[in-house]
Amino acid sequence: MSTLPVISAKNLDLVFQTGDGSVHALSDITLDIEKGEFVSLIGPSGCGKTTLLRVIADLEKPTSGEISVNGTTPEKARLDGAYGYVFQQAALFPWRTIAKNVALPLEIMGLPAEERTSRIKRNLDLVNLTGFEKKFPWQLSGGMQQRASIARALAVEPDMLLMDEPFGALDEIVRDHLNAELLKLWATTQKTIVFVTHSIPEAVYLSTKIVVMSPRPGRIHEIIDCDLGADRPLDIRETPEFLKIAHQVRDGLREGHSYDE
Amino acid sequence: MSAVRPNWQALAALVTGLISLAGLPFTATMGTGASLLVTAIVLVAAILSMLKLRPVAQAIILAVASHFAAWLLIGGLADAFGTAGFGYFAALAASWLLAWRLVTVLSEMKFIAPVAKRTIALIVPAIFGIWILILWEALTRGAGVPFVLLPPPSSIGARIVTSTNILAADFVQTVVKAVLVGYIIGTFSGFLVAVMADRFRFLAAGLLPVGNMVAALPMIGIAPIMVIWFGFDWQSKAAVVVVMTFFPMLVNTLAGLAATGHMERDLMRTYGAGHWQVLAKLRLPVAMPFIFNALKINSTLALIGAIVAEFFGTPVVGMGFRISTEVGRMNLDMVWAEIALAAVVGSLFYGLLALAERIVTFWHPSYR
Numbered sequence: 001m002s003t004l005p006v007i008s009a010k011n012l013d014l015v016f017q018t019g020d021g022s023v024h025a026l027s028d029i030t031l032d033i034e035k036g037e038f039v040s041l042i043g044p045s046g047c048g049k050t051t052l053l054r055v056i057a058d059l060e061k062p063t064s065g066e067i068s069v070n071g072t073t074p075e076k077a078r079l080d081g082a083y084g085y086v087f088q089q090a091a092l093f094p095w096r097t098i099a100k101n102v103a104l105p106l107e108i109m110g111l112p113a114e115e116r117t118s119r120i121k122r123n124l125d126l127v128n129l130t131g132f133e134k135k136f137p138w139q140l141s142g143g144m145q146q147r148a149s150i151a152r153a154l155a156v157e158p159d160m161l162l163m164d165e166p167f168g169a170l171d172e173i174v175r176d177h178l179n180a181e182l183l184k185l186w187a188t189t190q191k192t193i194v195f196v197t198h199s200i201p202e203a204v205y206l207s208t209k210i211v212v213m214s215p216r217p218g219r220i221h222e223i224i225d226c227d228l229g230a231d232r233p234l235d236i237r238e239t240p241e242f243l244k245i246a247h248q249v250r251d252g253l254r255e256g257h258s259y260d261e
Numbered sequence: 262m263s264a265v266r267p268n269w270q271a272l273a274a275l276v277t278g279l280i281s282l283a284g285l286p287f288t289a290t291m292g293t294g295a296s297l298l299v300t301a302i303v304l305v306a307a308i309l310s311m312l313k314l315r316p317v318a319q320a321i322i323l324a325v326a327s328h329f330a331a332w333l334l335i336g337g338l339a340d341a342f343g344t345a346g347f348g349y350f351a352a353l354a355a356s357w358l359l360a361w362r363l364v365t366v367l368s369e370m371k372f373i374a375p376v377a378k379r380t381i382a383l384i385v386p387a388i389f390g391i392w393i394l395i396l397w398e399a400l401t402r403g404a405g406v407p408f409v410l411l412p413p414p415s416s417i418g419a420r421i422v423t424s425t426n427i428l429a430a431d432f433v434q435t436v437v438k439a440v441l442v443g444y445i446i447g448t449f450s451g452f453l454v455a456v457m458a459d460r461f462r463f464l465a466a467g468l469l470p471v472g473n474m475v476a477a478l479p480m481i482g483i484a485p486i487m488v489i490w491f492g493f494d495w496q497s498k499a500a501v502v503v504v505m506t507f508f509p510m511l512v513n514t515l516a517g518l519a520a521t522g523h524m525e526r527d528l529m530r531t532y533g534a535g536h537w538q539v540l541a542k543l544r545l546p547v548a549m550p551f552i553f554n555a556l557k558i559n560s561t562l563a564l565i566g567a568i569v570a571e572f573f574g575t576p577v578v579g580m581g582f583r584i585s586t587e588v589g590r591m592n593l594d595m596v597w598a599e600i601a602l603a604a605v606v607g608s609l610f611y612g613l614l615a616l617a618e619r620i621v622t623f624w625h626p627s628y629r
Binding site: 057059078079081083084085087088089091093094095104105107108109136138156 | 522524525527528529530531532533534538542543546622623624625626629
């Protein structure tokens with residue numbers, strides 16, 4: 001294929017200087033992500049998966065190495081609204097209604113009121129929150145809040161979604177449900193999604209590619225293709241193909257994890 | 262099940278009511294008949310309130326009996342300043358215990374209608390306030406407390422009614438001019454400087470120690486200097502208020518602007534939002550509870566500042582001026598009238614700010 005990768009990192013290094021010495025958060029990261037892929041970053045805490053996502057989002061600057069997002073620098077991509085970022089918590093503003101929360105990035109972009117209204121409607125519809133426009137975030141359940149925050153990320157109409165353990169704080173039943181919804185969303189919107197998680201079933205269920213990372217220093221241990229096809233009902237998780245890939249990921253995590261501490 | 266349900270307030274009222282029988286008549290101008298009537302009301306109400314009646318019936322009996330007895334007791338003090346004997350105070354204590362029982366019964370009532378709930382929430386503190394006045398009146402006049410030490414509320418009230426012109430002029434001079442102008446300038450400039458200091462860090466680094474020092478200056482020292490700088494009229498008092506209110510606003514706003522979470526700030530960064538957009542859409546709303554804290558603190562500081570500043574030179578009008586001169590002339594009822602005015606103004610000021618806070622920060626976990 002001749003198309004350029006949407007995200008391309010080459011020999012990325014990131015060292016945090018803290019009060020008591022330096023922390024090698026990312027070491028020699030080289031990774032290409034193609035348009036329309038669903039890539040999961042998985043690994044134990046401290047492996048740098050969130051840091052890598054933050055570097056892509058231009059929330060951290062790498063110490064050395066090269067990275068391009070949408071064929072340009074992460075900073076330019078950020079200012080162009082190339083991605084929508086979903087955090088571990090919904091981070092909705094409690095003084096704004098759900099509709100107003102979705103409108104927040106649109107106000108900052110300076111979109112006219114009509115355009116804002118139609119985007120709010122469309123994206124709340126996409127995450128099944130129609131009818132909750134006038135509610136305040138604290139009147140909604142945790143799962144609904146996180147869906148609202150996904151609608152807010154989508155309202156920017158980015159090419160990419162960067163998601164940092166978005167369902168980590170939710171219980172498993174809600175999580176399963178949102179995973180299925182996210183897959184549907186991915187199928188309808190054709191967006192590139194980079195997804196940070198520490199759940200093996202979640203990574204295998206969602207991804208086309210799984211990046212297994214290991215800590216101290218944070219690095220990529222293995223990249224596993226996950227070709228389960230586009231149609232993935234929830235019970236695919238019982239099939240031998242699914243379990244095989246899950247096993248592969250678990251092995252990768254085990255090899256990458258040093259137990260010498 | 263017996264038909265009697267004793268409670269300690271009614272029992273104590275019964276005992277004190279019986280004791281009062283040993284001290285008849287209660288005062289020099291109160292006949293034995295009138296004294297006996299008070300005791301009878303108290304005793305009957307105490308017994309009735311121990312029967313198993315509906316709470317509403319109990320409340321009505323207690324309210325009528327305790328306040329009627331109190332009214333008779335205060336009436337019995339006419340031309341009898343300082344002549345009340347121990348029977349009088351026993352009867353007073355008995356009717357006060359009945360009022361206590363009344364408040365207890367009212368607080369235990371359970372209503373579903375919000376109107377009834379709100380009415381009870383207003384009535385209970387009102388009964389408290391009324392009984393403070395009743396006891397104050399009966400004790401000062403019954404025991405003959407010297408007027409200079411503590412005038413009875415009735416003479417303070419009479420003074421308020423006859424001096425509305427003076428009180429209104431003092432109110433305009435001290436509150437409308439000095440407090441309001443000083444408060445608006447002080448809090449607004451404190452807010453603006455905080456926003457600026459937040460934008461340009463060197464300002465914060467340089468200003469905060471200076472502000473700290475100014476805030477630590479004693480008002481006793483500032484007030485005469487302000488009089489020299491800005492003259493005898495209200496401008497110098499407003500200047501004192503500015504100095505007093507500026508710093509709490511500065512510090513609280515800075516703290517509020519720093520209270521935003523990392524995730525929210527990162528979120529705004531992913532949108533490429535500029536400094537002023539982040540300020541308007543995220544950091545100022547987050548800072549609002551802190552800002553209202555400063556507004557409320559400043560409302561009391563401003564009133565204190567303006568009144569005390571008038572002790573240091575003023576035209577012949579103003580609440581502080583009135584207090585300091587009337588103390589010298591032993592007109593304590595006028596001093597108390599000014600104190601009552603200050604209390605009302607201060608409570609209203611604070612209450613309005615608290616109301617505005619509820620409306621603006623409706624989303625805060627403490628209100629929603």
